Amino acid sequence: MNAITVAMFVVILIVSLGITAWAARRTQTTSDFYAAGKGLTAAQNGFALAGDWCSAAAFLGFTGLTALYGMDGALYAVGPLVAFCTVLLLIAEPLRNTGTYTIGDVIMYRMRQPPALAAAIVSTVVINLAYLIPQMAGAGVLIKLLLGIPYNVSVMLVGCGMIIYVAAGGMLATSWVQIIKAVLMLGAGAVILFLALAGVGFDPLALFASAQEKAGPDFLLPGNLLKNPFDEVSLGLGYMLGLAGLPHVMTRFYTVPDATTARRSVIWVMFLAGAFFACTTIFGLAAVHYLGPQALRVGNPGGNLTLPLLAQHLGGGKNAIGGQLMLGFVSAVAVATILAVVAGLTLATSAAVANDFYVSLLKKGKVEERRQVVVARVTAVLVGIVATLLGILAEGVNVAVLVILAICIAASTNFPMLVLSLFWRRFNTGGVIGGMTLGLVSSVGLALIGPAYLGANALWPLVNPTVIALPLGVLGAVVGSLLAGRDVEHEKRFGEVMFRIQTGVRSSQS
Amino acid sequence: MVAEAKLKSAEALPDVWKDGVESAEFKALIDAKQRAIVPMIIIYIGGYMGLSILAGFGRGLLGIKVLGAVNLGFMLIAGNYLMSWLLGIVYARVSANRHDPLVKLVVDRAAARRRPQ
Numbered sequence: 001m002n003a004i005t006v007a008m009f010v011v012i013l014i015v016s017l018g019i020t021a022w023a024a025r026r027t028q029t030t031s032d033f034y035a036a037g038k039g040l041t042a043a044q045n046g047f048a049l050a051g052d053w054c055s056a057a058a059f060l061g062f063t064g065l066t067a068l069y070g071m072d073g074a075l076y077a078v079g080p081l082v083a084f085c086t087v088l089l090l091i092a093e094p095l096r097n098t099g100t101y102t103i104g105d106v107i108m109y110r111m112r113q114p115p116a117l118a119a120a121i122v123s124t125v126v127i128n129l130a131y132l133i134p135q136m137a138g139a140g141v142l143i144k145l146l147l148g149i150p151y152n153v154s155v156m157l158v159g160c161g162m163i164i165y166v167a168a169g170g171m172l173a174t175s176w177v178q179i180i181k182a183v184l185m186l187g188a189g190a191v192i193l194f195l196a197l198a199g200v201g202f203d204p205l206a207l208f209a210s211a212q213e214k215a216g217p218d219f220l221l222p223g224n225l226l227k228n229p230f231d232e233v234s235l236g237l238g239y240m241l242g243l244a245g246l247p248h249v250m251t252r253f254y255t256v257p258d259a260t261t262a263r264r265s266v267i268w269v270m271f272l273a274g275a276f277f278a279c280t281t282i283f284g285l286a287a288v289h290y291l292g293p294q295a296l297r298v299g300n301p302g303g304n305l306t307l308p309l310l311a312q313h314l315g316g317g318k319n320a321i322g323g324q325l326m327l328g329f330v331s332a333v334a335v336a337t338i339l340a341v342v343a344g345l346t347l348a349t350s351a352a353v354a355n356d357f358y359v360s361l362l363k364k365g366k367v368e369e370r371r372q373v374v375v376a377r378v379t380a381v382l383v384g385i386v387a388t389l390l391g392i393l394a395e396g397v398n399v400a401v402l403v404i405l406a407i408c409i410a411a412s413t414n415f416p417m418l419v420l421s422l423f424w425r426r427f428n429t430g431g432v433i434g435g436m437t438l439g440l441v442s443s444v445g446l447a448l449i450g451p452a453y454l455g456a457n458a459l460w461p462l463v464n465p466t467v468i469a470l471p472l473g474v475l476g477a478v479v480g481s482l483l484a485g486r487d488v489e490h491e492k493r494f495g496e497v498m499f500r501i502q503t504g505v506r507s508s509q510s
Numbered sequence: 511m512v513a514e515a516k517l518k519s520a521e522a523l524p525d526v527w528k529d530g531v532e533s534a535e536f537k538a539l540i541d542a543k544q545r546a547i548v549p550m551i552i553i554y555i556g557g558y559m560g561l562s563i564l565a566g567f568g569r570g571l572l573g574i575k576v577l578g579a580v581n582l583g584f585m586l587i588a589g590n591y592l593m594s595w596l597l598g599i600v601y602a603r604v605s606a607n608r609h610d611p612l613v614k615l616v617v618d619r620a621a622a623r624r625r626p627q
Contacts (some may be wrong), residue, residue, distance in 0.1 A: 312573050
């Protein structure tokens with residue numbers, strides 16, 4: 001066990017628990033609990049978005065994929081930045097203007113019918129769990145590797161951390177945990193980038209040449225990881241439209257005072273996270289240059305140890321104090337990364353269950369404010385316990401595939417549901433249910449009969465079914481709307497929806 | 511008057527939308543937004559899906575060496591980073607300079623029309 005990692009990890013824990021205690025005293029109302037009192041600045045929310053969106057798959061995974069598979073790793077890294085173009089141009093401001101705490105709020109405001117809200121709750125909970133379970137399982141594997149703690153204990157430790165952050169400190173604590181994680185991640189990235197480039201005279205082209213020389217002539221070509229061309233297209237499509245349907249990231253736009261601030265926070269995250277994603281490509285090539293392709297494959301099949309190993313090498317190697325310091329730092333940041341992401345997911349899931357299901361659907365909004373906060377806190381504890389148990393059960397499951405599935409479901413269900421709700425006059429409850437059902441069934445169904453779960457016996461060739469599931473989700477939404485027939489009152493009210501999307505002005509009935 | 515000047519977007523304005531949504535300034539706002547957003551959507555979807563499709567079907571093309579060992583594929587990936595950042599900056603500027611003042615105009619006029627005489 002690396003004493004430096006443990007020491008840094010303990011410091012991060014103490015700081016984040018201190019913040020939680022501070023945030024807990026400031027969390028009195030539902031607006032505090034779900035949306036940090038809507039008081040974050042654009043820069044704060046931008047950092048928190050970066051902390052929320054960059055999971056361990058981004059922090060460790062992209063570097064590893066580039067080191068093992070060349071260009072496909074770089075393609076994995078650029079998509080999550082382009083995804084924010086969709087969010088910036090179509091989603092962030094309208095979402096902030098129409099909703100209060102959740103994606104379900106937007107759907108309910110537009111449709112005013114409980115079945116539409118129920119559909120939004122189902123897709124939100126399914127997406128969040130599909131995203132949360134691999135994060136928990138990844139945390140277990142990573143902490144076991146880095147600190148030597150057994151898998152089950154590691155998952156439970158992460159579970160306890162996230163439950164305390166969310167149940168006690170709500171969105172305010174979650175946001176600050178994410179901000180700190182983003183600062184640590186960017187700091188680690190800057191140090192590694194400087195050291196990696198210093199070794200080649202600050203000439204990134206030399207890293208490309210060296211990586212190609214060491215890993216073979218095909219290394220810098222696409223298709224080394226994703227053998228089926230349609231999987232490359234699915235990856236692109238899923239990223240481009242899936243982020244806009246991920247509830248735990250989208251709910252961050254409710255933490256700022258208005259749509260203008262929401263927009264400015266997207267610009268922040270595009271530069272913060274985008275710069276880090278670009279660096280992971282350099283890190284991957286640098287790992288091949290400094291460590292050699294063979295050394296990277298030993299005991300590192302998914303590539304998740306590439307970045308810690310590179311950091312150790314750049315710090316001076318295994319036996320140097322600098323090497324141990326760098327390894328400890330990167331490992332501690334990796335754990336902080338996971339904690340920040342699972343906290344965001346737990347909060348978004350609790351909001352869907354407590355706010356959308358219990359308060360809006362079950363009690364028709366007739367719940368006292370104080371009681372709503374109590375329900376939200378209890379729900380956060382329960383969601384956390386369920387996620388921890390599922391994380392323990394998921395040991396050995398291919399976690400990368402589950403993350404892809406979560407993004408695929410988000411792109412095929414929540415994305416069409418949100419965009420059509422905001423911009424299509426004829427879209428109605430029938431469309432919400434049709435789109436949700438077809439999108440969810442096709443993405444989960446096709447993933448289950450694909451190579452990710454059936455291996456060589458797969459009934460269909462793609463790991464990532466977005467290229468089929470997304471058009472089916474849209475088709476279900478359109479056909480469902482048309483089949484449900486026209487509702488003149490509902491379509492007339494779209495004027496109010498349009499006005500509120502653009503101005504944020506609420507009418508008397510909403 | 512003072513209260514209206516300080517009008518916050520989150521405040522409820524009963525039925526203001528009925529006139530607001532028909533007003534010339536609201537139509538001007540929608541026009542201005544569409545003029546900015548539609549071309550940007552075409553640019554980034556074209557740029558990024560073009561890259562994704564070439565990654566799947568244009569292996570040879572993306573492998574053409576452009577700068578030392580750096581091939582066309584990596585140049586296009588770098589291009590996608592620049593494209594996203596540029597779009598972000600341009601959209602933020604256009605929104606702040608053109609859209610935001612129009613939004614304020616729409617809300618102010620709609621509120622003024624509703625003010626009890």
